[in-house]
Amino acid sequence: MNEKILIVEDDLNTLEGLAEILEHENFQVVKAKNGRIATEEARKGNINVVLMDYLLPDTDGLELSRIFLEQNPDIKIVMMTAFGSVKNAVESMKLGIYDYLTKPIDLDELLIVIKRAIKEQQLIYENIDLKDKIQETYRFDNIIGVSGKMQEIFKKVLKVANTDATVLLRGESGTGKELIARAIHFQSSRKGKSLIEINCASIPETLLESELFGHEKGAFTGAYKSKKGKFELAHKGSLFLDEIGELPLGVQAKLLRVLQDRTFTRVGGIENIEVDVRLIAATNKNLEQAMEKRLFREDLYYRLNVIPIFIPNLRERPEDIGPLTDFFIQKYAQKNSKQINGITQEGMELLLEYHWPGNIRELENTIENAIVMTDTDKIELSDLPGYLQSQIATEVKDRPYFPQFFSDQDKTNYKDQILLCEREIIRRALQESKGNKTHAARRLGFSLRTLRNKVQRLKIQSTKE
Ligand SMILES: Nc1ncnc2c1ncn2[C@@H]1O[C@H](COP(=O)(O)OP(=O)(O)OP(=O)(O)O)[C@@H](O)[C@H]1O
Ligand SMILES: [Mg+2]
Structure with missing residues (x-):
């Protein structure tokens, strides 16, 4: 068993004690003595279970749980509370916290709860795997092409799929760009993660930036809640930017920055968010002409055009x-x-x-x-x-x-x-x-x-x- 457990506890004796027990059970343990460190650890990802003290020096367990669950709804949080008050328990459950334990912690109970949480989580992940299998339509065998030209494209797709290089798909409308984009994702090692698609032509310019990069609460009228953008949703997976030729110049600048630095900020936000995303872009537009007319940035073009694939007309x-x-x-x-x-x-x-x-x-x-x-x-x-x-x-x-x-x-x-x-x-x-x-x-x-x-x-x- 190599599941990762994050323990958040300000009492250092308890923290070390719990860590030792869980390590002994062959879990990977990460320790945090306050909310700030916990948040940093959680952002690194791959945490299966969080064992969290309700009272923390710099925040409270419920608030922190809310953030963790927003980042990863599948994370299992087990709350430890000295009070065990019913109010806390109800509130925790409503929030989506997995379970809670009262202090002093009964070690047998602790292990049972953690193992059950992991089991449930695995079932959820298996289910996601199953869904992947159902998406078979996007796999290679459903793309037909006996022509030499398509055979060349298939070869190229197989070659590039397992790299992280940005692919730019060109071709007339209806030639199969979207289909090829999906094939690239589902042939790649990122296939277990999301393929997020966004059509740059179908979203009004005012919304496009927040759709791509997310926004913070209150960033603009109507932003009642903070929201993740497509880049964050595609973390560890692929992002398909369809009709990239329609991207307004303002958004082009921000996209360029992500491609250069791999970081961005949400609309109205100050925090730099880092993502690991494979980009696939497509267009039926003549980008070279658009560049001449100064409608498409040259620097962005070169960043996108790392691996161009031209899909021929029928x-x-x-x-x-x-x-x-x-x-x-x-x-x-x-x-x-x-x-x-x-x-x-x-x-x-x-x-x-x-x-x-x-x-x-x-x-x-x-x-x-x-x-x-x-x-x-x-x-x-x-x-x-x-x-x-x-x-x-x-x-x-x-x-x-x-x-x-x-x-x-x-x-x-x-x-x-x-x-x-x-x-x-x-x-x-x-x-x-x-x-x-x-x-x-x-x-x-x-x-x-x-x-x-x-x-x-x-x-x-x-x-x-
Ligand atoms: N080689 C192929 N084998 C089987 N079906 C294909 C193939 N190429 C395209 N199709 C089908 O043709 C339709 C159009 O393909 P797709 O949406 O990928 O085109 P596109 O290049 O993205 O077009 P547009 O530029 O208009 O968005 C889809 O229903 C797709 O499933
Ligand atoms: Mg398309």
Whole structure:
């Protein structure tokens, strides 16, 4: 057992005596003879249980408990009182103090109470762990990307996840920046701690500073209570600053200071607060242009741009359209309790030809909508929104073989183009063979094993073996 117990007691004999007993029980013990030292020790963190005298020279136990519980609601506080008055007990319980013991302390009772407190605390932590597991949607396997470009991004995410370096995610709207930000956190050693997200665009400038850095009671009208900001809440975890390009200049200055010194003060506060936070920022804005217009600070830009990750548009990686479509069909068929076996040939061709200005979000919405609308067990052309077709109708009709898979920007990425064509040919072969892999493999000139490998690697959905 290595739980940490903080003993707060001004009577030095009692303090030493209790410390010895608890150390003998293999607890890590921290001693404090007054409220000030106790507060300093508590701020260092990792305290499981506080054993506290009710009467202290510089403060009282209730006041101190209030502060500790505000900092860490899971901390277990055991109060020691010479009076044992009922009033104290009721007040303590209301405040969230775990238990209280009357002096002189019965040592057996003390150990029982402490061990019970730790047990309860562990249950709470285990529960948090469980919740983490439920957040599986943010893990890697739910981010689809067979294209070379996405594979590169996955590699980069794995590399940077376990560092504390600031990551700046760039990319058009709907390309998956938020998803990647979460993947970075959940792949990192900070995954057991919080990932706090804040969207800089959706909060009015007047509130943004207090949202990020917290405020003290009375800092401004309406600040009835002091409040922790996102930076404090993200302590030991990660903070995701979404739409960082929208950050007002005033807040940019304060953010810069945190990045430089790792400390800040709450709005209306004087105390320097230190935090250990991993920062992930995202924007779809052209920050370089914003810098030229003096809307974004250059020094902040360099602090944020430690590890830039550019997420390509969907039209630059058309080979992901098929796997994403299959993924979303499965997801929304399940959500709507429908039995849907993919999409027709014409439907898929349309999806591959469209240029997806809204990127993956637009594709996802299109599929969700089609799943809801369709009356058959396959998504058909008529289930897809009309504007997809009218967009494409304006483009040239005469095309060489498979031209629609080649993106405009990247005709030289032959490897990706081969992958894309390969996937499409295999998909067609499987479809024509009605999912019979042996049959399809023969037509493709592959061994069955090769076909299976390719189906898996290229994430091709096939219903039958
Ligand atoms: N590679 C992917 N695999 C599966 N789903 C994805 C992928 N990329 C994005 N999505 C989905 O597309 C939608 C948009 O993604 P996300 O919110 O991460 O985009 P964004 O880049 O943050 O967009 P914005 O700039 O508009 O905030 C989400 O529902 C997300 O789950
Ligand atoms: Mg986003």
